[in-house]
Amino acid sequence: MRIAVIGGTAAGPAAAAEAARQGAEVVLYEQNAHISVGACEIPYVVAGQIEGGVEALEVLTPEEFEKSRGATVRVQHRVVALEPSKGRLVVESLIHRSRHDEAFDRFILATGARARRLGVDGEAAPGVFSLRGLEDAAALKTWLDTEPVRHVVVVGGGFVGLEMAEAMRDRAIRATILDTRGRVLGLDIADPMIAPMHEAMRARGVHVRAEQVTAIETEATGRVRAVRTNQGELIGCQAVIVAIGIEPRTALAESAGVHLGETGAIAVDDAMRTNVRTVWACGDVIEVPRVVDGNAVHWPLAPIGRRTARVAARNAAGARPADRFTGVTPSVAVRAFGIEAAHAGLSLDEARASGFDAEAIMVQHWSRVKMVPGSKPLHVRYVVEQGSGRLLGGELVGAEGAALRANVLVPWIRAGTTVREIAEEMDLVYNPPIAPATDPLRIAAAKAMRSVKGAGR
């Protein structure tokens, strides 16, 4: 069986390797020069923290991949048409500028996502960057290494924007974040939880402004020199980093008759198969069901990409028994400016939008026993269903112990665990330099028992 995998950043290589392991003849197509790219490491490469620079982002070269994974790799090849009914692709070689057809039995779409654009004048100017691939990282790093950059405007206060602002400070470059809501950490972390991060940023001179970019102004040389905002402000800068989210690259799929879901990403069944019977899809281009409520979500993170890639590849290759994707329990964490922030499950808004009669509670406690040196404030917020007392989501923010504690929420949320069970029945490790005798996760649950309607005894 011949399988084409289209897209080589992360999910594509994972799918190609798994399909080859299952005995299929696999060709992996990627329009850029690299495959197997660790995009999440870009901020640390740009900051100069990772040895080997941008090269280090390439986990395997195409040659290494072919040799170790047993799949053929075609880099700098763009798939310009997918014709499932004819069992073929039209491929354009970006090296030879030539097109040809190739015949396959089955197709796996792993075309990923692209950075959202601002849609303002000047966005194409040298010095304006968005960050998806190795090439983007290399271009930004070269710019910072060679241009006299003193101030960078980061547009978007989500996790990536935050990481990039920190990367600038690590390079001793001033940074300002422009975010329409005037805050960082995105919607996964509720407003009352963000103060510690804002404080840590202020301490390092990074300011967040509630402004929207209306234009990017350039020098006579064409280089960026400032952003203009909806407040009429002109903010001088020598680089702009646009980090306002990503959107799935669905054009090829749509042209092949593959249906999209409500989120705008490709709709797949639990075998990662699309409505077109010879086409599977995985990674950042698809939507997946969320465990708590079954709603489809676009949750483009590397671990989910790997999981959906494995399921798509095994099923496309005909492995028996069929592999099923059981859904995602959203969970995410960031560490920047010495503060960790993490989220699992549903936010309060998501829970309510999903029809839950939900409330949120918040506690501030300590990462370790308070009187032990190194203990830091830890903020915990739970989203809880009224009546049942079921935990639907949680957020943690603090200088230590926030990120890994979010992992514990995942099996609790998946299993429908109640705050009473968490407060009264759950074992959590205790040791003065590690955690208080009653862990903040249980203290928050006890508060929810007292204050969420129907969650107590």
Next chain:
Amino acid sequence: MRIAVIGGTAAGPAAAAEAARQGAEVVLYEQNAHISVGACEIPYVVAGQIEGGVEALEVLTPEEFEKSRGATVRVQHRVVALEPSKGRLVVESLIHRSRHDEAFDRFILATGARARRLGVDGEAAPGVFSLRGLEDAAALKTWLDTEPVRHVVVVGGGFVGLEMAEAMRDRAIRATILDTRGRVLGLDIADPMIAPMHEAMRARGVHVRAEQVTAIETEATGRVRAVRTNQGELIGCQAVIVAIGIEPRTALAESAGVHLGETGAIAVDDAMRTNVRTVWACGDVIEVPRVVDGNAVHWPLAPIGRRTARVAARNAAGARPADRFTGVTPSVAVRAFGIEAAHAGLSLDEARASGFDAEAIMVQHWSRVKMVPGSKPLHVRYVVEQGSGRLLGGELVGAEGAALRANVLVPWIRAGTTVREIAEEMDLVYNPPIAPATDPLRIAAAKAMRSVKGAGR
């Protein structure tokens, strides 16, 4: 209703406060001068790391407790007899050296545990310490503050022994651990996992010797001067810390006709009631059922003490509906010499003793994305049931990210989660400075799928 709570270290005050909250008239008896003592903080007080010294171990004074919790406190009062059938206690005042009877409807035993003794000559000499209460901590700290102590022998390489050896190094005192098995971390952490801790200890000059103490030798003044071992060695020292475990203080219970379980601790039902209908028990003096296999275990840790105290107190006070204790999933962690070690669930030996057809697998991976600064080796070991692939227990050791990851194992073990589910379906946070894209917990599960019989697909 009048309830007597006997024992005031940790579970006793928790039980007294809860019973008073339920409307009972409560008297709390404690033979020492303090109640509400944080015994787990002793090593950090002795090390001089906690402000306020040993006083800081007292969470509430008896007066503060009476005022805020609404229970009467009798410190320096020893309960010398418990006569449930007559509804009375015989109490000895250690202040007035007088005895009197007191009438109660119900009794809660929270007599805790005592340090095991070596049973060798010289054990009573000045300079030999074991560490259970505030008084023990104060005595050791005074000894170290006032005597010319250059070298301390710590007997026992369990978690407490390890913490005390580190406390000595923090005070620039040499320390040697004597452990009959020649290793630290106790049976919860398997032999192949202990190397990183031993290495970190060696780097700070702490050696572990596989020797047993046969006698403690003293100066003419009576002070300790050396320990003699079963290898015929004489190890000079100016203090000995005995940390070879604890045993439940059951004498009062036994004399009242309360039955003990197989572990030698008090047997209780899931309401924390003993065989004597007016007597409940909680804390370190009882045994509790282990979730994985239902076996009774003596698991004397503070969080379990608090949980069993609440159940005992609510039920003794007649709260409705009755409170049930659903069992313990053993979980424990330590941080010493810059290394964290943690354990959850069953060890391989425990699993086999319990009748499971179990195997263990081990992986070494990284606490963060490997190429990010600060990433440290992380060792994970899983105990897995053959055939089902069910996770029965896990151990983690590493310089960071070991302790809090053990918390995730608890709900997995409780729910009977398989290594296939962990490897393929579990969400765990990912971010380069926090965790690899495939978390070590999932990497270990994938290895178990491959190598434990029947655990794969």
